[in-house]
Amino acid sequence: MRVSLLEFNINGIYCPQADTYIDAWRPVDRVIISHGHADHSKYGHKKYLTHHFNVPIVKHRLGKVNIEGKSWGERFTINGVHFSLHPAGHVIGSSQVKIEYKGEVWVYSGDYKRENDGISTPFELVKCHTFITECTFGIPAFSWKNQNEVMEEINQFWNECKLLNQTAIVFAYSLGKAQRLIANLNLDIGKIYTHAAVENLNEVIRTYKNLPETYKITRETKKEELLGNLVIAPPSTHGSSWLKKMVPYVTSSASGWMTFRGARRRRAIDRGFVLSDHVDWKDLVKTIRETEAENIVCTHGYKEIFSKYLNEIGYNAFIENTPFEENELLVEND
Secondary structure, three states: OOOOOOEEOOOOEEEOOOOEEEOOOOOOOEEEOOOOOOOOOOOOOOEEEEEOOOHHHHHHHHOOOOEEEEOEOOOEEEOOEEEEEEEOOOOOOOEEEEEEEOOEEEEEOOOOOOOOOOOOOOOOOOOOOEEEEEEOOOOOOOOOOOHHHHHHHHHHHHHHHHHOOOEEEEEOOOOOHHHHHHHHOOOOOOOEEEOHHHHHHHHHHOOOOOOOOOEEOOOOOOHHHHOOOEEEEOHHHOOOHHHHHHOOEEEEEEOHHHHOHHHHHHOOOOEEEOOOOOOOHHHHHHHHHHHOOOEEEEEEEOHHHHHHHHHHOOOEEEEOOOOOOOOOOOOOOO
16 A cells, blocks of 8 residues: 555555554454454454454354454554544444544444444444545445335235245345344234344344344244244355245345346345445445545455546545455355
């Protein structure tokens, strides 16, 4: 990078002055973790720092690790560099990381969304000189509907399945999307059943957040119990033998990638609902503008297209490569 408070190296995003990494992808001595998804929260670091909502999630996924929780806006200093965590709105416990040193302010966004989903702490805008942004959905084709509209579409899908005595299946990430659905769908329609990967995280989150009741699918669960009800399962279960118990069922996916009809076709999914835990194009542009940052570092997703656009409208935009990704077939570590 052309500026030096943070740099990208083979291990991750590094602050040399503090000898501290952010979302490191290789084992390091000290790392600040933005959130609990497997591509940002890796095993093997000596010391972890994260928001206290994320601490039990990281422990659940990684096991016994040396981890310290921080509150929103709590300032902590490492070798003269001031850090603080601010809500990213992506999933429960997801943070942006603010870095301040000698009057220079950087913000690493992690993954983020601007719409309040009713369960994650809502996104907080933090002004800065340099903003590191994801670009997962960084082209104009991605434009999200209001959450309430999408939830109503899923409710209607569920109702249709119930009338036909079918099991309604929604593929969604175990952390974040699953809890968002559980918190916002209409439970008057029926019960929500969950894959063990989802329910295990629900149990962790329920220790500090209210979440409606759900029912874990076990070997003892009978097919008749599932008919007319809704099942939430990780994308990795699609096409697996685990689904045999659900017959007759109708599959669906809740993802920003469902914007493209071809994505649903390629995955052999019956229904697609456009619901993302990332910002769309308009909210990306809005966020860049509102941070008042002069320098924009674009990472994962449509980073080339988005950085080119930013340079055309007067920003100093760069591209940096990371292993972070939004992959609908991600096998989650639960």
